[in-house]
Structure formats: C-alpha cells, structure tokens
Amino acid sequence: MWRKASVAALLAIAVGYLYHGSPELPEQILQYISLPNFQQSSQSQDSQKSLEEVISSAWETLITLPSRQWSKVAVGVNACVDVVVSGVGLLQAMAVDPGVGLDHEVLHSKEDLKEAFIHYMERGAAAERFFSDKEVFQRIARAAAEYPGAKLYVGGNAALIGQKLATYPDLIVLLCGPVGPKLHQMLDEQIIVPPESLQETDEYHLILEYKAGETWGLTQAPQANRFIFSHDVSNGGMSLLETFVASLEDFEPELVVLSGLHMMEGQGRELWEERLKEAVSAILDIRRDIPIHLELASMTDRDYMNSIMQEVMPIVSSIGLNEQELLFLSQADEGPHADLAAWKGIPDVGRVSDILLWVLEQHGRSDPLSEADLTRIHFHTLAYHILATVDGYWGNQAAAVTAGARVASSQACGLQAVDVSKVELKAPLEFYSSHTEPREKLTINPAQPVTVWRRGNVTFHMTPVLVCKQPLRTVGLGDAISAEGLVYSELKAEQPF
Numbered sequence: 001m002w003r004k005a006s007v008a009a010l011l012a013i014a015v016g017y018l019y020h021g022s023p024e025l026p027e028q029i030l031q032y033i034s035l036p037n038f039q040q041s042s043q044s045q046d047s048q049k050s051l052e053e054v055i056s057s058a059w060e061t062l063i064t065l066p067s068r069q070w071s072k073v074a075v076g077v078n079a080c081v082d083v084v085v086s087g088v089g090l091l092q093a094m095a096v097d098p099g100v101g102l103d104h105e106v107l108h109s110k111e112d113l114k115e116a117f118i119h120y121m122e123r124g125a126a127a128e129r130f131f132s133d134k135e136v137f138q139r140i141a142r143a144a145a146e147y148p149g150a151k152l153y154v155g156g157n158a159a160l161i162g163q164k165l166a167t168y169p170d171l172i173v174l175l176c177g178p179v180g181p182k183l184h185q186m187l188d189e190q191i192i193v194p195p196e197s198l199q200e201t202d203e204y205h206l207i208l209e210y211k212a213g214e215t216w217g218l219t220q221a222p223q224a225n226r227f228i229f230s231h232d233v234s235n236g237g238m239s240l241l242e243t244f245v246a247s248l249e250d251f252e253p254e255l256v257v258l259s260g261l262h263m264m265e266g267q268g269r270e271l272w273e274e275r276l277k278e279a280v281s282a283i284l285d286i287r288r289d290i291p292i293h294l295e296l297a298s299m300t301d302r303d304y305m306n307s308i309m310q311e312v313m314p315i316v317s318s319i320g321l322n323e324q325e326l327l328f329l330s331q332a333d334e335g336p337h338a339d340l341a342a343w344k345g346i347p348d349v350g351r352v353s354d355i356l357l358w359v360l361e362q363h364g365r366s367d368p369l370s371e372a373d374l375t376r377i378h379f380h381t382l383a384y385h386i387l388a389t390v391d392g393y394w395g396n397q398a399a400a401v402t403a404g405a406r407v408a409s410s411q412a413c414g415l416q417a418v419d420v421s422k423v424e425l426k427a428p429l430e431f432y433s434s435h436t437e438p439r440e441k442l443t444i445n446p447a448q449p450v451t452v453w454r455r456g457n458v459t460f461h462m463t464p465v466l467v468c469k470q471p472l473r474t475v476g477l478g479d480a481i482s483a484e485g486l487v488y489s490e491l492k493a494e495q496p497f
C-alpha cells in the first residue's frame, strides 16, 4: 500500500511542477512520468533483476521507429573483402621461411611482407601496410582466400553500413564503392549496386592473425594481434566518389551516408591535398536538401584531420565517431582537452561533452547564423554512447541512441539480440555534464536509461552500453552503431531557421 501511495505522491509533485510550468522540473521526474510500467516495477522485483536486465528491457520500450522514416538511403564509398587468416599458416603455405623481423613503410615483395609481419608479431602490435606490387598481391590474396579456415567478410565502412541498413526490409539501399565479384556475391540481395561501381577484381584486405604465445621460427608473439595489408588503390583515392554523387540524381535518396575519407591519408600529403579538394566539390554537388552523414574512422595525420574538420564537416549534417577520433579532432585544432595524450580507461563523460559541444559550436550550426550544416554527432565508445544534436533539427534521439547501444551490445557477442548474461554495465552511473564549472551532476537511471542534458543550443542524449564480456568480432561495430542510429533518427520537417 505504502508503495502505491508514494508513487501517487511523487506523481502529484511532478504534476504540480508541470501545472505550475516550473522551468526547473528535473528531467528525472519527467522520465518517471512517461515510464509506462512504473506502478508495477516494485522494489522487490527490481532487486532481483540485474542492472543489465533492467536496462535491456527498458531499451525495448524506448526503441520505436520515428513517424517519418527514410525510404531510400545511398551509401558510399569504401568497400572491400576482408580475408581473415592465420598469418603463420598463410606464409608457410606460400613457402616462405621464417627469419628476422624488419619494418617496411610499404611492402614491395613477399620478403618485405614476411619481415614486417615478424617485426610486428614479435611485438604483438597491430599494423596496416600497403602492398605495392599488384600482381604479387593478387596471387597472395587468392592463396589467402583459399587457405583452409580463412574467413571472408564484407569490409569497408560503406559496405558495412549498407549491410546493416539492408536488414530493414522497407529501406531501399544503394551502395557505391569498388564492388568486385566476390563482394557482390556477399552483399545483401536487397542492396542496389550501380553498374558503374562494379569492378573486375575485388579489393581484398588481408588480415593476418596470430595468437598469444604463437611461435614461428625464433619469433614468439607476446599477445594476440593482427597484421593487415592490401593493394587498395580504389579506396585509397576514394575513386568512386564522383560515380557515387552522379548516381544520386537518379536514385533520389532521402539520406546520404559517406565514409572512406580516412583511406586517403595513406596516399601522402600531396595526393590527399589535391583529392580532398575534389572530394569537397563532389560533396557540394549533392542537393542541399539531402542530409549527409559522414562516418569517420581512424586517422593519424593532424593536418589531414584538420582539413577534414575545416572543409568537410561544415558541409555535412551529421557525423559518427569514436573516442579516439573525437580526441584527435580536438587535438588537431586545439579544442578542449587537446592536452590529453589519450583517454585513460572509460572516457570522462564531461570531457566528451565539452568536445562535442565545441565541434557543434565551432564547425556546426549551433549558432543559427552559421553557414555550417552540421547539427548531429553520434559518439560511441565501449561503455556508452552520446547523441548530440543542435535543437530543432532532429527528432527521436532517445530511440536512436539506444538502438545504437543495443546493436553494440548484441553484435559484439555475435548475437541478434542482447543476452543479459553475457554483458556487463561499465559506464559510470554518476557523472557531470562538463569537465569544468558550470556543470550539472547527472545520473543514469537503469529503468529509464537515457540521460538528457542541454548546453547552449545543443541537447545530449546518453545511454550506457551493455558491454559484451567475451566479444567475438568487433570489426564494423562502429558502422553498425551509426547505421542503427540513423534508421531511428528523424530529420524535422520544419526547421527553425
């Protein structure tokens, strides 16, 4: 009885707040009122349920499609086939003998490949290299694809985002990128690939894995890792970008998703400077009323990052990125917390919030007088996600951010749905809206697991991730998160300015 009475009292207080139109009405109370099964969620039931269970079932209630959904989405332009194979096994099958490690910036031969592989294997460090000889690379790629136990996956951010979008049967997806016969065969049947985007050969990315303690000759790997190499000229130069933009005229998408800019960095400054200018002018050819989402990926050159920030961000509506990319963005342009060399452990929510706000204020449309288009950032890190949007442009943010977290929580475990026994909550339950004053103390309420706060003209929606305890395959997780977030996002028809 007392419980019902206290619920009634709380509702009365909340309604009282509403009735008087008090601007200080705490978000928490608002969330309680809208909680559909509040009356049933008795203390005794909740105490038996794990936080993970409570969060996972609250997500299911929260995740609803927006009233206006996309019917056609175009995605471009990086796509490839990832071949995952045992590094030692493949080199042995190629009749290469073990030897001494030596790093090479570019691999010109099988010998270079062997030396660089050993160099990184004995350190247990990840590396990615370009293989310059096309013929030799094709032979190695064929051997790798046919090696027993080799696993082939759809690769490249655009192809992975396309695959995820194609799981929604009502969505028509166009994918433009270097699509060879193998990739074409692996893609979801629902995906439309324009004929101009088909290639005779696939762009293979060879991923040589090794286990912790694995030996080859005198080399022993201190930990498991992977050595990646490719001869990927199409993706390196974003060679399909112009084809992609041209195909939009006939396809008439409601949303464009662009990725692969990071691939150009490896070409060296002279080439990327030139190509980035062309890329910007191609993007500007896309009709202004079609929103563009840009998916960022790992980059290492500050000047390149800075050029993307200055020239590309203002002409896209939305970006998706992870914690490394966000910090690198700030470092490249002396933004907030740029002095931080790297995140230690779970990135501090306040610091992340500071950088997100800075991006939207410096390079976005937080000020209505700004010429910039950027109004949305989908940020993901292992333990939590944040969707930051400039007020007035986007809807359904709570569903969008939770849909992204749900796919991260299931896909990392290799599952279609979240299994609460296989995941754990790692996000802090209390945090601040900024690293510095003035700041608001915020909490995660597991029964209503989206925490909302506002700064300036930007609203932040944050949800924890249920982190998979034994992840199977995390490649492409960021792409899946961004794709889900977009499916559940809605662009408001009437924009305020």
Ligand SMILES: *[C@@H]1O[C@H](CO)[C@@H](O)[C@H](O)[C@H]1NC(C)=O
Pocket (backbone or CB within 6 Å): 361, 366, 367, 368, 456, 457
């Ligand atoms: C927020 O929007 C208002 C107009 O609605 C504008 O005057 C103000 O400058 C904006 N604030 C920031 C920080 O851009």
